[in-house]
Amino acid sequence: MINYLLRLLGSVILVSWIVGTMVFFLIHLVPGDPVAVMLGDWASPADEQALREQLGLHQPIMTQYWQYLTGLLKFDLGSSLFFQQPVSELIAERFPMTLQLAVMALLVAVLISFPLGIWAALRAGKWPDHLSMTVSLIGVSIPNFWLGPMLILLFSLTLAWLPVSGAEQPFSWVLPAITLGTALAAILARMLRASLLEVLHEDFIRTAQAKGLPPTVVYGKHALLNALLPVVTILGLQLGTLLGGAVITEVVFDWPGLGQLLVESIQRRDYPVVQGCILIISIAYITINGLTELVYAWIDPRIRVQS
Amino acid sequence: MIRIFSFSVVGLWVLLALFGFMIGESANQVSLESFLAGPNANYLFGTDELGRSVLQRVVLGAQTSLFVALGVVFFSFLIGTSIGVISGYLGGWTDRIITKIIDVFLAFPGLLLAIALAAVLGPGIENVVLALVTVGWVGYARLARAQTLSIRHREHILAARALAVPMPVTLYKHVLPLILAPLGVEATFGVAGAVISEAGLSFLGLGVQPPDASWGNMIKEGTRYLLVAPHLVLAPGIALMLVVLAVNLLGDQWRDYLDVKTRNTKDN
Numbered sequence: 309m310i311n312y313l314l315r316l317l318g319s320v321i322l323v324s325w326i327v328g329t330m331v332f333f334l335i336h337l338v339p340g341d342p343v344a345v346m347l348g349d350w351a352s353p354a355d356e357q358a359l360r361e362q363l364g365l366h367q368p369i370m371t372q373y374w375q376y377l378t379g380l381l382k383f384d385l386g387s388s389l390f391f392q393q394p395v396s397e398l399i400a401e402r403f404p405m406t407l408q409l410a411v412m413a414l415l416v417a418v419l420i421s422f423p424l425g426i427w428a429a430l431r432a433g434k435w436p437d438h439l440s441m442t443v444s445l446i447g448v449s450i451p452n453f454w455l456g457p458m459l460i461l462l463f464s465l466t467l468a469w470l471p472v473s474g475a476e477q478p479f480s481w482v483l484p485a486i487t488l489g490t491a492l493a494a495i496l497a498r499m500l501r502a503s504l505l506e507v508l509h510e511d512f513i514r515t516a517q518a519k520g521l522p523p524t525v526v527y528g529k530h531a532l533l534n535a536l537l538p539v540v541t542i543l544g545l546q547l548g549t550l551l552g553g554a555v556i557t558e559v560v561f562d563w564p565g566l567g568q569l570l571v572e573s574i575q576r577r578d579y580p581v582v583q584g585c586i587l588i589i590s591i592a593y594i595t596i597n598g599l600t601e602l603v604y605a606w607i608d609p610r611i612r613v614q615s
Numbered sequence: 616m617i618r619i620f621s622f623s624v625v626g627l628w629v630l631l632a633l634f635g636f637m638i639g640e641s642a643n644q645v646s647l648e649s650f651l652a653g654p655n656a657n658y659l660f661g662t663d664e665l666g667r668s669v670l671q672r673v674v675l676g677a678q679t680s681l682f683v684a685l686g687v688v689f690f691s692f693l694i695g696t697s698i699g700v701i702s703g704y705l706g707g708w709t710d711r712i713i714t715k716i717i718d719v720f721l722a723f724p725g726l727l728l729a730i731a732l733a734a735v736l737g738p739g740i741e742n743v744v745l746a747l748v749t750v751g752w753v754g755y756a757r758l759a760r761a762q763t764l765s766i767r768h769r770e771h772i773l774a775a776r777a778l779a780v781p782m783p784v785t786l787y788k789h790v791l792p793l794i795l796a797p798l799g800v801e802a803t804f805g806v807a808g809a810v811i812s813e814a815g816l817s818f819l820g821l822g823v824q825p826p827d828a829s830w831g832n833m834i835k836e837g838t839r840y841l842l843v844a845p846h847l848v849l850a851p852g853i854a855l856m857l858v859v860l861a862v863n864l865l866g867d868q869w870r871d872y873l874d875v876k877t878r879n880t881k882d883n
Contacts, residue, residue: 323722330723337735445867449860451811453818453831454852457838465842552724556815560838571819574734586731593724 312605320598324591331587332376335579336369346389346577359389363580385587386580390573395584398569403588405475406565409488409557410550412481414543416489417496424493425500429535430527432505440497447494452553456487456560473562484561488554492546499542503535510534537604544600548593617864624861628677635678642671643826651844661846663836669850675828676851679740680810680858686744687751687809688802694748695755696798700786702756703763714760720753729812733821743822747812751805758801762794769793796873803866807859814855830855 335342343356343365360366363386364375379385385395421444428440463483464472471477507513508531516526555567562568566585573581646666654661660669702713720728732746766772767790775785816822817831825832830851837847 323719326719327723331731334731334735337732339737445863446856446860449807449856449863451814451852451855451859453815454834454848454855457834457841457848458852461841461845461848549724552727555727555730556819559819570730574730575820579735582731582734586727589727590723593727594722597722 313602316598316601320594323594327590327594328377328380328587329373331583331590332373334583334586338579342579346579362387380587385584388573388578388581390576390578390581395580398581399566399584399588402564402566402569403592405563406551406554406558406567406589407592409481409484409554409563409565410547412485413487413489413492413550413554413557414547416485417492417546418543420489420493421496421500425497426504426527426532428497428501429504429508432501437501441501444494444497447490447497450490452487452491453556453560455490456483456557459483459487460561475563480561484557484563487560488550488557491553492550495546496539496542500535500539503538504531507531507535541600541604544603545597547600548596551589551592551596618868621861621864621868624857625865628681628858628861631674631677632681635674638671638674642667642675642828651840651847653844654846660850661844663833663844663847664840669833669846672828672833673830673850673854676830676833677854677858679823679827679829680813680855683740683744683747683813684806684809687747687813688805690744690748691751691805692755692798692802695752695757696759696791698752699756699759699761700763700790700794703760704767704782704786704790706767710760713756717753717757717760720750721757725750726812726815729816730819730821733816738821738824740823740827743813743816746816747809751809754801754805755798758798759794762797763790766790766793800866800870800873803862803869807862807866810855810859810862 338345341356343360343363344351347355347359357366364372367375383396385399387393388395388398391398424440424444428437431437460472460483463470470482471480474480513526513531516530521530554563554565555570557563558565558567559571566589570582570585570589573579573585644667646662648666649658649662650664650666652658652662652666658668658670660673663669663672698713702710729746729750732749733742736742736745772785772789775789780789813822814829814831814834817829818835820832820835823829823832825836833851834848834855837844837851840847
């Protein structure tokens with residue numbers, strides 16, 4: 309188990325370093341001179357030189373890279389050109405909001421997908437199965453930047469039940485969470501159905517039924533618990549994906565999270581903030597995936613033994 | 616029934632995209648006397664805030680999405696499959712290095728990487744294709760590698776090797792035809808993914824720029840008039856959803872067809 313842990317930790321650190329390196333070189337992909345792009349056409353050469361020095365772009369590239377990496381270890385991500393504030397502070401303010409949205413969306417997804425997936429599996433081949441699978445296919449096909457405005461139109465503008473945007477009011481998280489969680493709910497429902505159908509054909513289910521156990525125990529205890537294994541993995545992996553997907557949802561609902569900060573900073577050409585946001589979301593994604601693998605190995609001993 | 620629906624929607628999508636060439640610049644014609652009009656006899660889908668026909672812009676959006684989807688899937692397929700087949704066929708160090716590169720790309724949230732690339736490369740349809748190909752090739756590479764690994768010890772491939780057939784010929788003539796079907800299914804889902812991603816990037820202002828039409832930027836512009844003119848968001852959104860749904864259904868059916876187990880159950 310210790311070997312497994314060390315290997316997992318090593319892999320998380322390695323991938324984070326590679327991602328960090330990619331993010332560092334991102335600014336050098338800007339066509340032409342990044343400083344001229346950031347300041348626009350009307351900047352004086354003196355302003356351009358000052359910004360170049362502030363960002364350290366006047367130094368040799370390897371020196372810049374070294375300073376960037378040592379800065380990262382101290383959580384120094386540079387300063388925002390727009391806010392005139394350290395990027396790490398901006399991210400620390402916004403990240404909890406994105407995490408809150410992702411967790412709420414995950415909750416919504418579980419609440420929708422579990423009944424749908426179980427219902428479909430228990431009535432496989434009949435109309436409830438077709439209905440719930442059609443619903444879930446539609447769920448996968450609705451883009452969140454369209455679903456969001458539609459929910460606003462119905463629940464905020466027409467029925468006036470929920471706030472349109474922002475995060476200040478008590479139930480402002482509901483619509484963003486549904487918007488972000490719908491696609492995941494659809495994926496989970498399909499996954500749970502497939503997994504349950506597989507388990508329901510296992511011998512131990514037949515044994516449980518032959519013993520005369522009530523259906524609630526057979527399905528609830530024996531079938532569902534075993535069918536949950538692959539679903540748990542997907543859940544963990546998808547939490548990471550939700551952090552990435554939150555970018556669009558945050559823009560739709562004006563949710564003050566990291567995604568909104570990222571898109572606004574792209575529009576302002578505030579590249580240090582863009583780099584910081586991408587780096588932090590990616591590292592969060594990699595870490596969550598690593599933790600999911602760990603949880604999975606803990607639940608399923610076969611993985612530990614194999615490694 | 617499902618097959619008819621999916622083929623009709625995809626067929627209509629392609630037709631609309633071709634029809635877009637006939638509309639050309641007239642879709643960008645501003646006519647302020649008829650701004651934000653609801654659907655009527657003259658304008659079937661109504662008009663937008665500049666009085667432009669929403670129907671014409673939906674047609675142009677179909678063209679944009681089809682162009683991006685075909686471009687992204689073609690290049691991702693070409694690059695990913697080539698890398699995956701070579702990796703699986705050669706094995707050894709080449710395979711190990713390529714697998715590590717694939718792992719790194721998979722460890723990155725795809726949409727975020729596309730956003731980052733589109734942000735630094737600047738807006739524009741070519742940059743959207745470039746950003747989505749950079750993210751999209753990985754899926755094909757992983758699948759092509761796995762498929763190649765499973766067939767590379769087949770007799771006909773060993774025979775080709777023994778006859779000193781050059782490697783590119785072996786890969787193209789003897790390996791590729793056997794692994795093409797699952798890659799085709801992946802490509803179908805890739806079309807749906809590319810359509811949503813293009814619209815998403817354009818929604819964020821990182822893709823196709825106004826006055827050029829994309830379903831994504833139409834939805835973005837329409838959200839400002841949600842209460843007074845919901846048709847601005849409804850029309851491109853429904854078009855987008857139908858296309859993605861139809862393409863996903865096609866992919867599902869093709870996958871089921873290739874899966875012998877499912878086919879047998881259905882036949883019985």
